[in-house]
Amino acid sequence: MPFQNITPDPPGSTRDYGEFFSYFKTYYGGESPYDTIKEINNKSADINFGQGGEYVWIVPHRASSPRTMVDNIWVDIRGSKDGGRNDDLAKGAGGNYRYLSWSNDMGASHYITDVALWRSGDAQSNPPSGWHHKSDDINKGRGGDYLYLVWRTKQYCGEK
Numbered sequence: 001m002p003f004q005n006i007t008p009d010p011p012g013s014t015r016d017y018g019e020f021f022s023y024f025k026t027y028y029g030g031e032s033p034y035d036t037i038k039e040i041n042n043k044s045a046d047i048n049f050g051q052g053g054e055y056v057w058i059v060p061h062r063a064s065s066p067r068t069m070v071d072n073i074w075v076d077i078r079g080s081k082d083g084g085r086n087d088d089l090a091k092g093a094g095g096n097y098r099y100l101s102w103s104n105d106m107g108a109s110h111y112i113t114d115v116a117l118w119r120s121g122d123a124q125s126n127p128p129s130g131w132h133h134k135s136d137d138i139n140k141g142r143g144g145d146y147l148y149l150v151w152r153t154k155q156y157c158g159e160k
Contacts, residue, residue, distance in 0.1 A: 015158035020111040022068035024100055026087035027057045035059050040128065040150065047117075050144040053093030058100065058149075061117055064153040066160045072113070073149055075135050076101050090156035095142055100149070106160045110153040118146040 027033050036057040039045045047056035063069045076099045089098040123146050127134040131150040138147040
């Protein structure tokens with residue numbers, strides 16, 4: 001049998017695309033869905049908490065194929081409604097429209113495995129310990145808590 005030079009996957013990586021997120025859905029109403037993204041310090045996970053308006057919850061969904069894995073998340077704050085989108089994170093609170101956006105870049109090597117909200121009384125420039133990345137402040141320009149989405153990533157070594 002000839003010698004095969006097989007390089008092992010890096011430690012902590014995976015070939016299971018089901019470990020990664022694929023998209024995020026926004027829900028409205030007083031009861032949070034059971035799989036709502038939680039706040040890391042057990043504070044409110046309602047995006048509009050302290051802002052008035054509707055109760056707003058974000059629910060992540062896992063990837064059903066490698067092509068749907070999320071590699072980055074950002075918050076898009078606009079002065080006017082974005083076309084046909086119906087997922088405003090500030091629904092009913094007045095002021096700017098706020099949307100969660102993400103990319104599924106197949107050229108990336110790391111994808112998002114865990115996501116949470118982080119409420120803080122102060123502006124933060126880095127994610128909290130144990131988290132790899134954070135969004136810009138979801139509440140930018142509307143006062144109240146600073147609110148960030150934070151996430152962890154993992155290297156994907158499977159076929160794309």
